[in-house]
Amino acid sequence: MKIMIAEFAAAAFVLFARAITAVRAIWPEHGLPSRPCVYFANHSSHGDFVLVWAVLPPRLRKLARPVAGAEYWLKSKISTFIGRDVFNAVLIEREREKRTQDPIALMTSAIDDGSSLILFPEGTRNLTDARLLPFKSGLFHLVSARPDVELVPVWINNLNRVMPKGEIVPIPLICTVTFGDAMRIMANEDKDAFLERMQSALLALAPKPLGTGE
Amino acid sequence: MNTASSDLLTLVLGIFGVLILASAIGYVLQRRFAATGPNAAVDNLNARIKAWWVMVILIGIAFIAGRVGVLILFAFCSFAALREFITLINTRRADHWALASAFFIVLPIQYYLLWTKQYGIFAIFIPVYAFLLMPIISVLRGDTERFLLRIAEVQWALMICVFCVSHVPALLTLSIPGYEGRNVLLIAFLVIVVQLSDVLQYVWGKLFGRTKIAPNLSPSKTVEGFVGGVISATLIGASLSWITPFTPFQAGVLAFIITLMGFFGGLVMSAIKRDRGVKDWGNLIEGHGGLIDRLDSVVFSAPIFFHIVRYWWSLS
Incomplete structure (x- = not known):
């Protein structure tokens, strides 16, 4: 029963997201990896992972689990149900001092179980005018533990305008989700170089700002 | 069958004939120019013809469903067009409520007025009421940056995507003697x-x-x-x-x-x-x-x- 409601709710979320944003995926030249991988995306709205999830082909969507903050999703019964059962999120504790479980261990075990991850390496929603916040080191620690796993950059465009922080009514605007080609960590690549490379790969997918001509 | 629906049927059959001809030409071109590899012009032509089939069938269904069908079809067109338009304009967070009301209040009211055939208010609702009320909603947030540009763009979006588009189904409200x-x-x-x-x-x-x-x-x-x-x-x-x-x-x-x-x-x-x-x-x-x-x-x-x-x- 619970599973049925969860599946129904997931379908409803996807339908709603599609109706509002008419979201369109732009695929990379060489296609998406068919094996489990890590999708990492820019983060500006609570709906971000829903959009990524909605555009993934059903076969890959079933494997994909968003990584989200436990503090936020475990706040109430309903949000726990949505986080855990509907989206099957890997819930990690963001505050270092209060942690009971290691976030990297949770993520690697999800990957070992054959899941893909949807990760937001900025660590928090970007509410600034900058296109991207500096990445947290979690992505690096994750691939240090599992160097074979492929990384797919994903740029989510326009969703921050659909529902800016503090608003409750979404405005219908067309969103795109652009996937880049899969990458791996290189041998002997250090943390800063790796994170820098990932950030620029993600930024390279961002469309030019409007009104700047051709 | 009354004359309106028999004329409509003749018309639809005629359009299907044209589309079948177009599809046949597209097929021949495909075989001649794009048999070995993709040809952008021919592929685009065939995609266009295919989309025409879908659009003609959708409009046909709306016509069969009558006034409700036509109104729903064009209300949807207004919605999708407004979404495309607003996606491309300069909006700021202060416009959030104005934009939300454009989609969820102005657009439904415009089509409701058509449904109830209140021509007098239908014709002025967006040029007068929306025109004056939308900037008021935006100004309440106190953000003056590019203000004139922002309110002008929202009004233009409403005029084009809702006001003008709604004049297609508005043709249903005319009463022409003998017609x-x-x-x-x-x-x-x-x-x-x-x-x-x-x-x-x-x-x-x-x-x-x-x-x-x-x-x-x-x-x-x-x-x-x-x-x-x-x-x-x-x-x-x-x-x-x-x-x-x-x-x-x-x-x-x-x-x-x-x-x-x-x-x-x-x-x-x-x-x-x-x-x-x-x-x-x-x-x-x-x-x-x-x-x-x-x-x-x-x-x-x-x-x-x-x-x-x-x-x-x-x-x-």
């Missing part, structure tokens, strides 16, 4: 003439186009395409007078006005796209781009057609 129950054919006349004019301009342009007519706005439009398209669409309009309350001459004149408005409407909407630095309004219709790319000429011709018919033919 009772056949108003849906006026919509068919308008849409067929506008869209055929677009298609014929494209075909004439591809076949004989040499001289660019507006190189800065729309590099694919040519003088030869324009002249050929307007003349042939005008003649087709005149020959469609049997579905209208007009004489063949009147139908031809109206078709001529519709095609001219449609052509210049296309230019205006192209200029907006250039200004925003995009090639298409969206991706809703495979091969055509966004909905506004298909609707731009209808948007500009519908209100003028509506008012000419209302002024000279209608009692209400």
